[in-house]
Amino acid sequence: MLETINLSKRYEDGQLALDHLNLKVEAGEIFCMFGANGAGKTTTINLLLNFIPPTEGTALIEGIDVAKEPLRSKDYVSFVSENVTLYGNFTAYQNIDYFSKLAGKRNLTKADYARVMTSVGLQEDAFDSRARTYSKGMRQKLGLAVALIKDAPNILLDEPTAGLDPKSGQDFLALLVRMRDGGKSIFMSTHDIFRAKLIADRVGFMKKGRLVMLKTRKELEGEDLTALYIQYMEEA
Amino acid sequence: MLKDIIKKEILETITSPKFVFTFLLCTVLILLSVYTGIINFSAEKKEFDAALALNKKNLESQPSYQALAGLGTKINRPPEVLSTIASGVSEAVGRVATVNVAYDPNLVDSKYESNPVFSVFGALDLTFIVKIVLSLFAILFTYDAIVGEKERGTLKLTLSNRVPRDRLIMGKFIGGYVSLLIPLIIPLILSLLLLLVFPNISLSGQDWGRLLLMFLIFFLYLSVFFTLGLLVSTRTNKGSTSFLVLLLIWVIFVTIIPKVAVLAASRLNPIPSVHEITAKKDAFLQQVQGGAQKKVLDWIKENQPKPGGDQKAFQEKFKKFLEDFQQESTAKIDANNAALERDYQARKRSQERLAVNLSRISPASALTFSTMSLARTGMDEHERFLASIRAFKPIWTKWANSRMMQTLDFGGGGQTAKVSLADMPQHAFEPEGLSKSLVRTLPDIGLMLVLIIVFFAWAYISFLKYDVR
DSSP states (O other): OEEEEEEEEEOTTSOEEEEEEEEEEOTTEEEEEEEOTTSSHHHHHHHHTTSSOOSEEEEEETTEETTTSHHHHGGGEEEEOSSOOOOTTSBHHHHHHHHHHHTTOOSOOHHHHHHHHHHTTOOGGGTTSBGGGOOHHHHHHHHHHHHHHHTOSEEEEESTTTTOOHHHHHHHHHHHHHHHHTTOEEEEEOSOHHHHHHHOSEEEEEETTEEEEEEEHHHHTTOOHHHHHHHHHHOO | OHHHHHHHHHHHHHTSHHHHHHHHHHHHHHHHHHHHHHHHHHHHHHHHHHHHHHHHHHHHTOSSHHHHHHHOEEEEOOOOGGGGTOOTTTTTSOOEEEEOSSSOOOOBOOHHHHOTHHHHHOOOOHHHIIIIIIHHHHHHHHTTTTHHHHHHTHHHHHHTSSOOHHHHHHHHHHHHHHHHHHHHHHHHHHHHHHHHHOTTOOOOHHHHHHHHHHHHHHHHHHHHHHHHHHHHHHHOSOHHHHHHHHHHHHHIIIIIHHHHHHHHHHHHSOOOOHHHHHHHHHHHHHHHHHHHHHHHHHHHHHHOOOTTSOHHHHHHHHHHHHHHHHHHHHHHHHHHHHHHHHHHHHHHHHHHHHHHHHHTTSHHHHHHHHHHHHHTOSHHHHHHHHHHHHHHHHHHHHHHHHHHHHTOOTTTTSOOOOOOOTTOOOOOOOOOOHHHHHHHHHHHHHHHHHHHHHHHHHHHHHHHTOOOO
């Protein structure tokens, strides 16, 4: 479970990036956060990963205050960024092996890695290729495999479908649904309204650091999410 | 986890094209420099042996002790075997001094005098390769150590795991440094093998000790640039900015500080020119010679036998007078020259010390001074050698004057006694011992260690607060 309580962040230049965010993402839920660039989506993820300290409020992962116990909280969260590049000189095997060891998974075998990589849709003949030869879609899949191998109950995704072709995007979403069904809490920041609508259990709109709208899947039924998004973005 | 990070750093580096390029270039340059050093040393050794034989032959062929005293004996500085690694100032300073009864000895005939074009390019020794080329490689290996991971997005991914930042930077330091040493150590081992297989190269146990210490100093020097690279990569947000900043610091360290230090020292502590000192020496020589003529004439006037007196006894007495007078005049000239030289050398040393100390803030200078000291190719060893020649000069002139006077023959056809070198004093020079050389290098080693600690500690603290976004 991911939770933020009055979470705020004001940068040194005075900009208020996040303004008292209160949010809870339960186990087995996909939460999609929308918002223009600079709205506070990535700041929320950075605070949940303790990459930056909060100005006010608390970020919790599985009930652990990330500012107080940053290392312990990271045992319970995986992260997939917008542009997964990993280590270009390493093969898929070498990348996943390194990150699984960092995640504390020391007893995994090559077969385990192959199983996870296959599950995210990577072709077997790509396992021994260097990551720098991968397409963006393949890199995103490998990034997801790295997140999956950690087997953390929470997953943070920062615009993971940006730049993916339609087929890769569809595959990616199918994977997220499978993970959600496996009981993971998934927080995804995205601009991809069409794809998000297909899988999100709840969506939120952020504007100038504030969560200005929160809707469940049920509330979204029959709604034009794009029009709603534009409407909220245009409002003062 | 530290082991995993170190292993990943090494694996990532050695599978990169920059590693292959560095390894090949290091191997070629290091082997080329050592091979060139060996060839140069062999040629200099041959030249030295030939010069010794020629000097002996020249001395033996002199018709008289008077001619021999005027010609003088030549003292050649033997080439240092470790100049194959650090040539120091050995190519810029004189290699041979003439010791005769008249002039103050000085080392002349440097390699650069023989062929000035060498001074334009300098020596391609191992110290030069490490100082210029390998320090750039150290920068190339670390300029993006942290900032590169940030740009690629792997830093966020790494730190989204239970990875303490202190362990990550420690792992990057150890893994990166080991990766840098691999392309260096292999050619260094090959160059040691080269030194072993060449028949003209004979290294004593102490030379091996010196060599290993020099290699240790190379590693320290590269660590300075490596930790500096790590530091700058934790203080910048772009790899290109990091590289430019490092390049600027490298230029300041390697080229600007050493040159500015010499200029600053010559301004802050000016010394008279060599020509001024030589003019003073010549003036005193002329003064002594002018007075000598009058003194000899006065002596003859006072002691000349009356007609029919004992001419033989007069000649013997005159010989004795001349010998004593010659010794006295030479001693006076030597004493004056020595005093002038002492004063000049003291002031020169003071200026040099100032230049050395000012330039020491650059690790490149520290590397140069320390390897020169260990290779015995620095200014200190040169001055010690020159001082030993100057100390030898009165001994040799005393012997030459004595032989000259003993063989003066006023009655016959001049000085015809055959020259014998059997009892001629021989110049001896004891090269500096390892412990003394080591003491001389301690400030430079200390300075490099301080820089490494400061840069690493600064990088470490910076990374703990580094904005990974």
